[in-house]
Amino acid sequence: MGLLVLEDLGRSFGPVRALHGVSLTVAPGTVHCVLGENGAGKSTLCNLVYGGFAPTTGTMTLRGRRYRPGSPAQALAHGVAMVHQHFSLVPTMTVEQNLLLGGRGLRLRKADLGRRLERIAGEFGLTVPRDALVGDLPIGARQRVEIVKALLPGPDLVLLDEPTAVLDGPEIEALIATCRAVAASGRSVVLVTHKLGEVAAAADEATVLRSGTVAGGGPLAGDASVPRLLALMLGRDPDDLDPAVTAGLGVRVDVATGDATDVDAATGDATVGDAAAERADGSAGREPVLRVEGITLGRAGRTRILADVSLTLAPGEIVGIAGVEGNGQSDLVHVLSGATRADAGTVHLGGVDITRATPARRTALGLGVVPEDRHHEAMVGSMSVAENLYLARLGDFRRFGLLDRRRLDTAAADVIASFDIRTSSPRTPMGSLSGGNQQKVVLAREVAIPGLKVLIAAQPTRGLDVGAVDHVLARLRAVAAGGVAVLIVSSELPELLALCDRIHVAYSGRLLGPVPAGGERAADEIGALMTGAGRSAAAPANEETGAGKTAAADEETGAVA
Known part of the structure; x- marks a missing residue:
């Protein structure tokens, strides 16, 4: 008997059928992955189970009994918790205050919260900074708070809607371990994701949705192999995908044989740098169109978020910035876009000093920005x-x-x-x-900026399905081919290796590197820089711009991760 059984489930919004005839079973003590492209109905399915809205057709059974929650509160009362794709935390409150709002409708006491957090830390290895303001946390840390909040009531079933979309490699590995630990405890997890490497690592079973219906699936050891799942997701042969797409998914598919090779999410250990190595270096010898020198940024005069950051971009060049989130890369994008004013340093665009220019002035001069948080900053x-x-x-x-x-x-x-x-x-x-x-x-709006000279794309493929990722990467390549300098900030190292000419690493508020993306050991070198282990080796490569000073970073800078 399954813990959760869905039979012929459907949901319509007016004339639009979001789901139709969906049947699946989630067994106790398992991780069940739900895959599909954007718009396939994955989030709708989760919201039906969580009581966000009622199904139009079909039935749900939980622990062998008819289940039809009228609200998320009723779902929580039945032992069903959900982590939404878009955060539900209150940014102006502390982590502790947000967590105290949970608990199946009961207001937790601080002592009770402390005991539950200790249990979650011991059982699942998840810890959160209780006194930190949620709005000050990097996106990955906020996601961990969401997951901890979902686990506080001790649910039997946890729904995770695209939880890894905002996490870096080590955090993804930790989340997968958490999913396995939750399943080992006898509970069940429904994990919505588009990354096939995560499915292979985490799932016992998988169900693929396409256009609101079940396209296939099954046990991972059976028919639902990784290449088969990819074909089911796309509804077509994946041989026309950009190599960076399958690398970013966490798996590389050999289209000739149908075999799949897992890609290490933390190191990007896969041969995906060939495309970057074969790029014609049309930018060689050109005058930089973007010159960033000595950018320093602090918070309340106490800590350094950015410390003496320098880099250049030439027309037609694609430069990447990798690194564990929270090392200053998001703040650098805010400085370059004009949303935040640096304490020191200069930024020149096409020879014009834009250090103190407004975002509108920067746009008029040819700067396009795709922010990492599109919901709050871009639309x-x-x-x-x-x-x-x-x-x-x-x-x-x-x-x-x-x-x-x-x-x-x-x-x-x-x-x-x-x-x-x-x-x-x-x-x-x-x-x-x-x-x-x-x-x-x-992306279409920023690419269409008249006289575009530089395009900055922060986490451009975050949370996107296979088809959307393929489209976005193709557009970024096309923009660079047209002579625009492209700066990509991403936690998807395999994508960076396949797209970029060279890659910097954000570490403790500084930029290390750069590392040529086409090098045989590029992934290893970048992985070492991401942990701080390769700082000294990276220094000579930066001496021309002044970023070589990163090798001298020490505790006195106060740079924060």
């Missing part, structure tokens, strides 16, 4: 797709002081077709699109 969910595509240029579509929506929709329709943005209309609210399609909108 307005209540506005239409068309309005988001032309967010900074809506004035171009005004007539007699009013927005000419027909002309705006016509212009947006061409972009929607070009970028394969899946939406029923240019007037569809941006917030109703899947994550992959939202990212396509943001």
Whole structure:
């Protein structure tokens, strides 16, 4: 008997069928992965089980009894917890305050919370900074808080909706270990993911959703092999995928044989650097279009978030920044975009000093930015797709002081077709699109900036399905081929190795390297730099820009991870 049994489950939103005829069984003490591209119905399925909304058709059974929660609170009362794809924490509250809000509707006391956190740390190896303000935590740390909050009530079933989308390699490994530990304790886990390497490492069984229906699946030791799962997800032969796509998924598929090779999520240990090595070095000898020198940033004058960061980008070059999250790379993007003002250092774009320029001025000079947190920094969910595509240029579509929506929709329709943005209309609210399609909108807007010189993309494939990742990577390559300098900040090392000409590593607020992406031992060198073990070896490569001073980083800098 399964812990959770779904039979012929369906859900419609008006004329749109999000799920239809879905049946699956989650056995006790197992990790059951649900796979599928964006819009396949994975999040809808989780929300049905968690009581977010009721199914239109079909039945659910929990522990052999009919199950139909009317709300998340009722689901929690039945021992079902969920970690949502988008955070539900209150950023202005501390971690402890957020956790005290949990507990099956009961308000926990601090002493009770402490005991439960000790149990979770001992049983699952998860710890959180209780006194830290959630808004100050890096994304990966916030995700851990979400998972701990879900485990506090001691649920029998935990639903994890794309939990690894915001985690780096070591954190992903830790989460997989947590999933296995939860299953070993007799509980069950439903893990929604698009990374096949994680499925191979974590799952006992897998179910693939495509267009709202079950495309296939089964035990991982049986028919549901990794190559088969990939083919089921895509609904087509994967031989046309960019090599960086399958590398970023955590698996490399040999399309000739159908065999799959796991990629180490932490080190990117796979032969994926060939594409970067074969790139024509058209940027050699060109004057840098972006020059960053000596950027330093502190918090309240006490600690250094960025310490003497320098780098250059030439036209047509793709440069990557790798590293465990929280080492300053997100703050560097904020400085370059103009969202944060550095304490010291300079930034030049096309020979113009933009150190103190506003974000609007930087855009006018040819700087495009795809932020890592698209929901809070790159889009307005209540506005239409068309309005988001032309967010900074809506004035171009005004007539007699009013927005000419027909002309705006016509212009947006061409972009929607070009970028394969899946939406029923240019007037569809941006917030109703899947994550992959939202990212396509943001990327399309930034790529279309008049006179684009530099494109900065932070975590551009985070949380995206296979098809969306393939599209985004192809667009980034095309932008560089057109002479634009591209800076990619990503925790997906295999993707960086396949895309970039050279890769820096963010470590304790500094940039180490760079490491040529096509080198035979590039993954090993970058892995060492990510742990701080290779700092001295990296120093000579940076001496021309001044970033070689990273080798001298010590406790006195106060740089924080």
